[in-house]
Amino acid sequence: MAWATSSRDCLRFISSSVEDTERLGRVIGRALRGGEVIGLYGDLGTGKTTLVRGIAAGLRAAPRLVSSPTFVLIHEYRGRLLLAHADLYRLASPDDVAQTGLSDYLDGTTVTVVEWADHAGAELPNDRLEIRITHRGRETRVLHLSATGPISGALLRKLCLAAGRSRPRSRSRTG
Ligand SMILES: Nc1ncnc2c1ncn2[C@@H]1O[C@H](COP(=O)(O)OP(=O)(O)OP(=O)(O)O)[C@@H](O)[C@H]1O
Ligand SMILES: [Mg+2]
Numbered sequence: 481m482a483w484a485t486s487s488r489d490c491l492r493f494i495s496s497s498v499e500d501t502e503r504l505g506r507v508i509g510r511a512l513r514g515g516e517v518i519g520l521y522g523d524l525g526t527g528k529t530t531l532v533r534g535i536a537a538g539l540r541a542a543p544r545l546v547s548s549p550t551f552v553l554i555h556e557y558r559g560r561l562l563l564a565h566a567d568l569y570r571l572a573s574p575d576d577v578a579q580t581g582l583s584d585y586l587d588g589t590t591v592t593v594v595e596w597a598d599h600a601g602a603e604l605p606n607d608r609l610e611i612r613i614t615h616r617g618r619e620t621r622v623l624h625l626s627a628t629g630p631i632s633g634a635l636l637r638k639l640c641l642a643a644g645r646s647r648p649r650s651r652s653r654t655g
Contacts, residue, residue, distance in 0.1 A: 482494040482495070482496065490625060491624075491625040491636060491639055491640055492622065493622075493623040493625070493643075494616075494620065494622055494623075495527065495621040495622075497619055498527070498619075501531050501534065502530060502531070502534035503534060504623060505530070505532065505533060505536075506535070507538065507639065508531075508534070508538060509536065509538015509559075510538040511638040512535075512539065513635075515587075515590070515591070516591050516592075516609060517586065517591075517592045517593075517594070517605050517631075517632070518535075518611060518632075519594050519600070519604055519608045519609070520594060520595045520596070520597055520611050520613065521597055521598055521610065521611065521612045521613070522612060522614060523615065526615060528595040532565050532593050535563065536557050536563055536565075539557070539559035539563055540559040541558060541563055542557070553566055553567060553571070554567075554582060562590045563590070563591045564585040564591070564593070565593050565595075566582055566592065566593070566594045566595065567594075567595040567596060568594060568595065568597070568600055569595065569599070571596075577600050577601055577603040582600070583603060586605055597610070605629075606629055607627075607628055607629025607631045607632050608627075608628055608629070608632050609627055609632040609636060610626050611623055611624070612624040
Protein backbone atom coordinates (compact mmCIF):
# COMPACT_ATOMS: atom_id res chain seq x y z
CA MET A 481 0.00 0.00 0.00
CA ALA A 482 1.31 3.44 -0.78
CA TRP A 483 -0.54 6.14 1.09
CA ALA A 484 1.03 9.43 0.19
CA THR A 485 -0.43 11.89 2.66
CA SER A 486 -3.32 12.09 5.04
CA SER A 487 -4.96 14.88 6.94
CA ARG A 488 -8.27 15.19 8.75
CA ASP A 489 -10.06 16.05 5.53
CA CYS A 490 -8.38 14.06 2.82
CA LEU A 491 -6.19 11.17 1.98
CA ARG A 492 -3.97 10.56 -1.02
CA PHE A 493 -3.02 7.16 -2.33
CA ILE A 494 -0.54 6.33 -5.06
CA SER A 495 -1.35 3.16 -6.98
CA SER A 496 1.39 1.53 -9.04
CA SER A 497 -0.68 -1.35 -10.42
CA VAL A 498 -4.16 -2.77 -10.93
CA GLU A 499 -3.56 -4.88 -7.82
CA ASP A 500 -2.76 -1.76 -5.79
CA THR A 501 -6.01 -0.10 -6.85
CA GLU A 502 -7.96 -3.26 -6.03
CA ARG A 503 -6.22 -3.44 -2.65
CA LEU A 504 -7.33 0.12 -1.83
CA GLY A 505 -10.86 -0.87 -2.86
CA ARG A 506 -10.76 -3.83 -0.47
CA VAL A 507 -9.68 -1.56 2.40
CA ILE A 508 -12.61 0.73 1.61
CA GLY A 509 -15.00 -2.24 1.29
CA ARG A 510 -14.00 -3.57 4.70
CA ALA A 511 -14.50 -0.14 6.32
CA LEU A 512 -18.06 0.38 5.02
CA ARG A 513 -20.97 0.29 7.48
CA GLY A 514 -23.86 0.75 5.02
CA GLY A 515 -25.49 3.86 3.60
CA GLU A 516 -22.30 5.44 2.27
CA VAL A 517 -22.24 7.08 -1.14
CA ILE A 518 -18.95 7.13 -3.03
CA GLY A 519 -18.52 9.32 -6.09
CA LEU A 520 -15.73 8.36 -8.49
CA TYR A 521 -14.27 11.07 -10.71
CA GLY A 522 -11.60 10.52 -13.34
CA ASP A 523 -10.93 10.15 -17.05
CA LEU A 524 -11.51 7.01 -19.11
CA GLY A 525 -9.35 4.13 -17.95
CA THR A 526 -8.14 5.67 -14.71
CA GLY A 527 -9.31 2.60 -12.77
CA LYS A 528 -12.76 3.44 -11.41
CA THR A 529 -14.22 0.01 -12.21
CA THR A 530 -11.05 -1.63 -10.90
CA LEU A 531 -11.57 0.19 -7.60
CA VAL A 532 -15.22 -0.94 -7.46
CA ARG A 533 -14.05 -4.54 -7.98
CA GLY A 534 -11.88 -4.14 -4.88
CA ILE A 535 -14.72 -2.56 -2.89
CA ALA A 536 -16.96 -5.52 -3.83
CA ALA A 537 -14.26 -7.94 -2.68
CA GLY A 538 -13.92 -6.02 0.60
CA LEU A 539 -17.67 -6.48 1.08
CA ARG A 540 -17.27 -10.17 0.25
CA ALA A 541 -19.43 -9.88 -2.86
CA ALA A 542 -18.23 -12.01 -5.76
CA PRO A 543 -15.72 -9.70 -7.46
CA ARG A 544 -16.03 -11.34 -10.86
CA LEU A 545 -19.63 -10.13 -11.09
CA VAL A 546 -18.46 -6.54 -11.17
CA SER A 547 -18.03 -5.26 -14.69
CA SER A 548 -18.64 -1.86 -16.13
CA PRO A 549 -22.45 -1.55 -16.40
CA THR A 550 -22.35 -0.86 -20.12
CA PHE A 551 -26.01 -1.07 -21.02
CA VAL A 552 -27.59 -1.17 -17.61
CA LEU A 553 -26.57 1.91 -15.71
CA ILE A 554 -26.74 0.32 -12.27
CA HIS A 555 -25.68 -3.15 -11.11
CA GLU A 556 -26.33 -4.64 -7.69
CA TYR A 557 -23.94 -6.91 -5.78
CA ARG A 558 -24.93 -8.65 -2.58
CA GLY A 559 -22.12 -9.12 -0.08
CA ARG A 560 -21.90 -8.20 3.59
CA LEU A 561 -23.94 -5.16 2.49
CA LEU A 562 -25.84 -4.40 -0.70
CA LEU A 563 -23.60 -2.60 -3.18
CA ALA A 564 -25.11 -0.57 -6.02
CA HIS A 565 -22.61 0.24 -8.77
CA ALA A 566 -23.68 2.94 -11.20
CA ASP A 567 -21.84 4.13 -14.28
CA LEU A 568 -23.21 7.40 -15.59
CA TYR A 569 -20.78 7.79 -18.51
CA ARG A 570 -23.50 7.28 -21.11
CA LEU A 571 -25.96 9.58 -19.47
CA ALA A 572 -26.80 12.26 -22.01
CA SER A 573 -27.70 14.92 -19.47
CA PRO A 574 -27.80 15.28 -15.67
CA ASP A 575 -31.56 15.75 -16.12
CA ASP A 576 -31.76 12.03 -17.04
CA VAL A 577 -30.35 10.79 -13.72
CA ALA A 578 -33.83 10.68 -12.23
CA GLN A 579 -34.74 7.94 -14.73
CA THR A 580 -31.84 5.66 -13.77
CA GLY A 581 -33.40 4.75 -10.42
CA LEU A 582 -30.24 5.85 -8.61
CA SER A 583 -32.22 7.64 -5.91
CA ASP A 584 -33.89 4.32 -4.94
CA TYR A 585 -30.53 3.17 -3.59
CA LEU A 586 -29.98 6.24 -1.45
CA ASP A 587 -31.83 4.57 1.41
CA GLY A 588 -29.29 4.85 4.22
CA THR A 589 -28.30 1.17 4.13
CA THR A 590 -27.14 0.42 0.58
CA VAL A 591 -23.59 1.34 -0.38
CA THR A 592 -23.77 3.30 -3.63
CA VAL A 593 -20.69 3.77 -5.80
CA VAL A 594 -21.05 6.03 -8.82
CA GLU A 595 -18.60 6.17 -11.73
CA TRP A 596 -18.62 9.50 -13.57
CA ALA A 597 -20.25 11.05 -10.50
CA ASP A 598 -19.85 14.47 -12.09
CA HIS A 599 -22.68 13.45 -14.47
CA ALA A 600 -25.08 13.00 -11.56
CA GLY A 601 -25.88 16.66 -11.08
CA ALA A 602 -27.83 17.37 -7.91
CA GLU A 603 -28.98 13.75 -7.63
CA LEU A 604 -26.01 12.71 -5.46
CA PRO A 605 -26.42 13.43 -1.76
CA ASN A 606 -24.34 16.22 -0.28
CA ASP A 607 -22.62 13.76 2.03
CA ARG A 608 -20.37 11.57 -0.08
CA LEU A 609 -16.86 10.26 -0.23
CA GLU A 610 -15.31 11.75 -3.34
CA ILE A 611 -12.48 9.83 -4.98
CA ARG A 612 -10.68 11.67 -7.76
CA ILE A 613 -8.35 9.53 -9.82
CA THR A 614 -5.70 10.87 -12.17
CA HIS A 615 -3.19 9.19 -14.47
CA ARG A 616 0.43 9.62 -13.61
CA GLY A 617 2.27 7.39 -16.04
CA ARG A 618 1.14 4.15 -17.67
CA GLU A 619 0.45 2.21 -14.50
CA THR A 620 0.57 4.90 -11.86
CA ARG A 621 -2.58 6.52 -10.57
CA VAL A 622 -3.10 9.13 -7.87
CA LEU A 623 -6.31 8.68 -5.87
CA HIS A 624 -7.45 11.65 -3.84
CA LEU A 625 -10.12 10.89 -1.23
CA SER A 626 -12.17 13.58 0.47
CA ALA A 627 -15.35 13.63 2.55
CA THR A 628 -18.19 16.12 2.26
CA GLY A 629 -20.31 15.29 5.32
CA PRO A 630 -20.57 13.29 8.55
CA ILE A 631 -21.16 9.80 7.07
CA SER A 632 -18.35 10.08 4.55
CA GLY A 633 -16.24 11.79 7.21
CA ALA A 634 -16.58 8.76 9.49
CA LEU A 635 -15.54 6.49 6.61
CA LEU A 636 -12.56 8.69 5.79
CA ARG A 637 -11.43 8.63 9.43
CA LYS A 638 -11.50 4.83 9.34
CA LEU A 639 -9.46 4.86 6.16
CA CYS A 640 -6.97 7.24 7.77
CA LEU A 641 -6.55 4.72 10.58
CA ALA A 642 -6.09 1.93 8.04
CA ALA A 643 -3.54 4.09 6.21
CA GLY A 644 -1.65 4.64 9.44
CA ARG A 645 -1.52 0.92 10.09
CA SER A 646 -0.33 0.10 6.60
CA ARG A 647 2.42 2.70 6.48
CA PRO A 648 5.88 1.17 6.66
CA ARG A 649 7.39 1.53 10.11
CA SER A 650 9.89 4.33 10.32
CA ARG A 651 13.44 3.11 10.31
CA SER A 652 14.60 3.71 13.84
CA ARG A 653 17.62 1.45 13.82
CA THR A 654 20.70 3.41 14.61
CA GLY A 655 23.28 0.90 13.53
N1 LIG B 1 -2.67 1.45 -11.19
C1 LIG B 1 -3.72 1.07 -11.92
N2 LIG B 1 -4.95 1.01 -11.37
C2 LIG B 1 -6.02 0.66 -12.12
N3 LIG B 1 -5.99 0.35 -13.43
C3 LIG B 1 -4.79 0.40 -14.02
C4 LIG B 1 -3.61 0.75 -13.30
N4 LIG B 1 -2.56 0.72 -14.16
C5 LIG B 1 -3.05 0.36 -15.35
N5 LIG B 1 -4.38 0.16 -15.29
C6 LIG B 1 -5.24 -0.19 -16.44
O1 LIG B 1 -6.16 0.86 -16.62
C7 LIG B 1 -7.42 0.35 -16.99
C8 LIG B 1 -8.45 0.72 -15.93
O2 LIG B 1 -9.70 0.24 -16.37
P1 LIG B 1 -11.04 0.54 -15.60
O3 LIG B 1 -12.12 -0.08 -16.39
O4 LIG B 1 -10.91 0.17 -14.17
O5 LIG B 1 -11.08 2.13 -15.71
P2 LIG B 1 -12.35 3.07 -15.59
O6 LIG B 1 -11.85 4.32 -14.94
O7 LIG B 1 -13.48 2.36 -14.95
O8 LIG B 1 -12.68 3.37 -17.12
P3 LIG B 1 -14.05 3.94 -17.74
O9 LIG B 1 -14.01 5.42 -17.58
O10 LIG B 1 -13.98 3.52 -19.17
O11 LIG B 1 -15.20 3.32 -16.99
C9 LIG B 1 -7.26 -1.17 -17.13
O12 LIG B 1 -6.97 -1.46 -18.47
C10 LIG B 1 -6.06 -1.45 -16.24
O13 LIG B 1 -5.34 -2.59 -16.68
MG1 LIG C 1 -15.45 2.02 -15.56
